[in-house]
Amino acid sequence: MKLKSLIAAASIAALSAGMAYADAHGGKVKVGMITTLSGGGAGLGIDVRDGFLLAAKGNENLELVIEDDQQKPDIAVQLADKMIQSEKVDVMTGIIWSNLAMAVVPAVTAQGKFYLSPNAGPSALAGKGCSPLYFNVAWQNDAFYEAGGMWASDNGIKKVFLLAPNYPAGTDGMTGFKRTFKGEVVGEVYTKLGQTDYAAEIAQIRASDADTVYFFLPGGMGISFMKQYAGSGVDKKVMGPAFSFDQGILGAIGDAALGVNNTSHWSKDLDNDANVKFVADFQAEYGRLPSLYAAQGYDTALLLESAMGKADVTDAAAFQAALEEADFASVRGDFAFAPNHHPIQDIYMREVVKEGDVVTNKMIGVAASDHQDVYGVDCKM
Amino acid sequence: MSLILLIEQVLNGLQFGVMLFLMAAGLTLIFGVMGLINLAHGSLYMVGAFAAAAVAGWTGSFILALIAALAAAAAAGALVELLVIRRLYDRDHLDQVLATFALILIFSEGTRWLFGSFPLFLDVPAALAGPVMLPGGILYPLYRLVIIGVGLLVAAGLFLLIAKTRIGVQIRAGEADREMIAALGVDISKLYTLVFALGAALAGLAGALVGAIQSVQVGMGEPVLILAFVVIVIGGIGSIKGALVGSLLVGLTDTLGGVLLPPLFASFMQASSANSVGSAVASMSIYILMVGVLLFKPSGLFGGT
Numbered sequence: 001m002k003l004k005s006l007i008a009a010a011s012i013a014a015l016s017a018g019m020a021y022a023d024a025h026g027g028k029v030k031v032g033m034i035t036t037l038s039g040g041g042a043g044l045g046i047d048v049r050d051g052f053l054l055a056a057k058g059n060e061n062l063e064l065v066i067e068d069d070q071q072k073p074d075i076a077v078q079l080a081d082k083m084i085q086s087e088k089v090d091v092m093t094g095i096i097w098s099n100l101a102m103a104v105v106p107a108v109t110a111q112g113k114f115y116l117s118p119n120a121g122p123s124a125l126a127g128k129g130c131s132p133l134y135f136n137v138a139w140q141n142d143a144f145y146e147a148g149g150m151w152a153s154d155n156g157i158k159k160v161f162l163l164a165p166n167y168p169a170g171t172d173g174m175t176g177f178k179r180t181f182k183g184e185v186v187g188e189v190y191t192k193l194g195q196t197d198y199a200a201e202i203a204q205i206r207a208s209d210a211d212t213v214y215f216f217l218p219g220g221m222g223i224s225f226m227k228q229y230a231g232s233g234v235d236k237k238v239m240g241p242a243f244s245f246d247q248g249i250l251g252a253i254g255d256a257a258l259g260v261n262n263t264s265h266w267s268k269d270l271d272n273d274a275n276v277k278f279v280a281d282f283q284a285e286y287g288r289l290p291s292l293y294a295a296q297g298y299d300t301a302l303l304l305e306s307a308m309g310k311a312d313v314t315d316a317a318a319f320q321a322a323l324e325e326a327d328f329a330s331v332r333g334d335f336a337f338a339p340n341h342h343p344i345q346d347i348y349m350r351e352v353v354k355e356g357d358v359v360t361n362k363m364i365g366v367a368a369s370d371h372q373d374v375y376g377v378d379c380k381m
Numbered sequence: 382m383s384l385i386l387l388i389e390q391v392l393n394g395l396q397f398g399v400m401l402f403l404m405a406a407g408l409t410l411i412f413g414v415m416g417l418i419n420l421a422h423g424s425l426y427m428v429g430a431f432a433a434a435a436v437a438g439w440t441g442s443f444i445l446a447l448i449a450a451l452a453a454a455a456a457a458g459a460l461v462e463l464l465v466i467r468r469l470y471d472r473d474h475l476d477q478v479l480a481t482f483a484l485i486l487i488f489s490e491g492t493r494w495l496f497g498s499f500p501l502f503l504d505v506p507a508a509l510a511g512p513v514m515l516p517g518g519i520l521y522p523l524y525r526l527v528i529i530g531v532g533l534l535v536a537a538g539l540f541l542l543i544a545k546t547r548i549g550v551q552i553r554a555g556e557a558d559r560e561m562i563a564a565l566g567v568d569i570s571k572l573y574t575l576v577f578a579l580g581a582a583l584a585g586l587a588g589a590l591v592g593a594i595q596s597v598q599v600g601m602g603e604p605v606l607i608l609a610f611v612v613i614v615i616g617g618i619g620s621i622k623g624a625l626v627g628s629l630l631v632g633l634t635d636t637l638g639g640v641l642l643p644p645l646f647a648s649f650m651q652a653s654s655a656n657s658v659g660s661a662v663a664s665m666s667i668y669i670l671m672v673g674v675l676l677f678k679p680s681g682l683f684g685g686t
Binding site for chain 2: 207
């Protein structure tokens with residue numbers, strides 16, 4: 001219901017804008033957002049959408065069409081075709097998952113449309129498969145893991161136990177960690193994707209001589225693992241990328257997550273004006289704390305608006321140049337694009353803490369400053 | 382691998398198996414008595430978990446949460462039986478699969494509509510939190526031991542119910558010959574509703590118990606449902622004893638396979654590829670077990686003809 005009324009509101013705004021500026025054609029952009037709004041991964045898509053809508057609120061030159069991909073690549077591809085051919089969108093955005101991005105993004109850029117990624121950052125699109133029309137506003141997939149490996153090496157962590165699901169994002173993430181970690185990997189377990197019981201893995205962790213567990217288990221898998229780990233009495237330190245300790249997930253893990261370190265490019269207590277405003281506005285608008293996905297959606301809209309102020313989307317070269325400047329006040333502080341259109345940004349280390357009754361993240365330091373992905377060298381635009 | 386670690390993993394396998402039994406028992410009863418394939422059984426598991434999480438959030442009591450889970454799942458089961466399932470008994474299995482698949486979608490989106498898209502919080506009660514020291518120096522989570530205990534109690538209760546009570550006699554008669562038992566004056570439709578609600582309540586109990594150590598989220602029931610189907614196929618469709626043996630077999634195979642296979646492959650392969658091959662074979666292990674059982678016993682371990 002809420003979604004429908006939002007779309008209705010957006011289209012009414014667009015309609016009235018269309019009437020008001022009927023003869024002033026320039027500067028308008030139609031955006032197609034394909035994201036995950038139903039199924040188990042809906043929390044991520046909803047946050048990206050809400051962050052985007054918050055930043056784009058009141059901008060009458062920005063018309064938005066939102067569709068739900070149900071986390072299925074085939075549906076995402078159909079929706080993208082529909083948006084480009086019948087809705088005639090100028091810019092696309094919204095996709096959460098790497099496998100969906102791989103199915104949609106190359107087709108979108110091949111048809112001459114811009115794509116701004118608010119979440120997924122598969123290595124193929126950062127390297128050989130890069131495109132002048134593709135911009136990643138979030139991160140390349142390896143970023144959080146490489147930063148985690150650096151932080152672990154700098155903070156006296158000697159022996160780690162790695163745990164991830166047995167699928168590309170899981171194995172890539174662990175490879176990223178191992179790329180920068182200088183200590184010893186004493187155990188490495190890859191579980192079934194979607195596994196919910198980690199008793200067997202926790203027993204292996206207990207039996208190993210690791211001092212730290214580094215894991216990537218997105219969504220419900222991470223919730224299950226953390227609850228079971230806390231109940232097992234194993235007291236090894238726990239680290240991971242922010243995906244397992246996002247605001248939408250922490251509420252479901254509760255106190256079991258306290259003290260865990262996780263790497264992120266954003267934290268709600270980052271001290272810059274744009275972020276203070278974003279966190280306050282988001283809570284006022286939606287009545288919940290923003291997550292990193294919401295921050296990415298918000299930055300995506302800000303980036304788009306900054307480019308719209310400088311160039312007309314019909315002039316692709318000028319619009320691309322305007323996007324490359326990244327001339328907007330990111331909630332992450334300093335933000336710039338590398339030549340392969342992926343971010344150069346600081347990755348922070350956060351710790352899960354309790355503020356009153358709410359379990360949330362607190363920033364404790366910088367894990368990697370001006371981090372940039374390693375795939376850019378293969379990108380020839 | 383040390384003996385202690387192995388014993389701990391066997392306990393983990395048992396606990397997983399007992400949980401599967403709660404799901405599979407309801408599924409196999411419903412299939413055995415009514416000849417109905419109920420894909421929505423996983424949704425009833427989810428209903429139980431959400432009801433428990435909601436009530437635990439309001440009252441803070443885990444006991445009340447368990448009661449709520451049982452009641453909500455049984456009520457949802459009875460309601461679904463009266464409104465939808467009742468019309469499907471005479472149809473063929475494809476119609477049943479279609480209708481109960483539709484129920485999965487309705488339950489999932491209905492739950493999202495009520496509770497939102499973010500996972501809910503449900504924690505182990507403080508009295509059962511943390512590990513206990515077992516004889517032999519094994520540190521094991523108390524809550525998992527309680528789950529094993531509850532599951533075995535439920536299994537014993539079900540055997541008594543089926544073997545010793547009047548309802549049990551009717552259920553067994555219903556499995557053997559539906560027309561005859563109706564002709565003998567048993568109110569067959571009431572019996573069906575009762576069996577369906579009983580199966581639903583068991584699924585709800587499983588959902589609530591597992592929800593405390595896993596993630597309470599929309600769609601949590603479907604992965605378990607698939608395993609429960611594997612269990613009843615291995616155990617023999619319609620057999621409670623088969624469901625129990627099948628559950629324990631699947632639980633132990635899945636857990637021990639995941640632990641033992643990667644090191645086994647590492648003994649003759651490179652470490653990195655052994656890890657991925659071992660994990661891949663481990664995820665297949667229960668299906669390999671199913672194929673193995675069906676090769677020798679085509680109707681399952683305790684199946685009829």
